[in-house]
Amino acid sequence: MGKPLVHRSPMPGLGLSMGVTLTMLSLVVLLPIGALLLRGASYGIEGIWDTVNRERVWAALLLSFRLSLLAALFNLVFGVLLAWVLVRYRFPGRRILDAAVDLPFALPTAVAGIALTALYAPNGVLGSLAAGVGWKIAYSQWGIFLALVFVGLPFVTRTVQPVVEEIEREVEEASATLGASRLHTLRHVIAPMLAPAALTGFALSLARAVGEYGSVIFIAGNIPLKTEIAPLLIVIQLEEFNYDAAAAIGIAMLLISFAMLLAINLIQVWSRRRIGHV
Secondary structure (H helix, E strand, O other), X not given: OOOOOOOOOOXXXXXXXXXXXXXXXXXXXXXXXXXXXXXXXXXXXXXXXXXXXXXXXXXXXHHHHHHXXXXXXXXXXXXXXXXXXXXXXXXXXXXXXXXXOOHHHHOOXXXXXXXXXXXXXXXXXXXXXXXXXXXXXXXXXXXXXXHHHHHHHHHHHHHHHHHHHHOOHHHHHHHHHOOOOHHHHHHHHHHHHHHHHHHHXXXXXXXHHHOOOHHHHHHHOOOOOOOOOHHHHHHHHHHOOOHHHHHHHHHHHHHHHHHHHHHHHHHHHHHHHHHHHO
């Protein structure tokens, strides 16, 4: 018998599901980005460059992406450690700690910003202790970093946690039986297994931090050239009805974010290929 002309999918309604998925993707992601690019095209490349090529804009962009990258790197390390502790160890209060990891997901960003400011302001509980040793947290770049760590940490922990659960203890025991030290087992056995998920969590944390607004503006101080973030500049331009300038700054953030995420994805592909050859 010849091959059937129509190959039916094992999943019924795949065509309909694909159509709904692409429609939602277009409405939620592609159309807004397309509208932003269209607005920028009408403004012109020279207009975009004139808007972005200002000291205040460059300072805000550098501050946003630099602190977002540092916060994502911090979350990469401590998010993986937190996921490992939650999976591998049993201790009093573990379930409460595990539930608290999701708190930044549920907590409105404005509430998080107010809470962090109340804690780390110079007259706050923790801020007064820091002020006693000459360390200012709120209304400085340290406060912005703290807010970005707060909103981004769950992305790494929740992405890595299922992978840690799948790693069997026998793998570590076999490595130890063959004479490998704990550091060698960590570097050559555990780390390659966690790398793809950790990089995914890192990318999600970075993307979340770059666009964060609500929790940052309360604790940042919003001083131009010092603690002013790029999303705040966009809001300022929108409040002044300068939509072209807002679109120009948005396009600059979009291009920088795309370049950073592309680099992370390339690293992920390389890590997967490296694991496949091991």
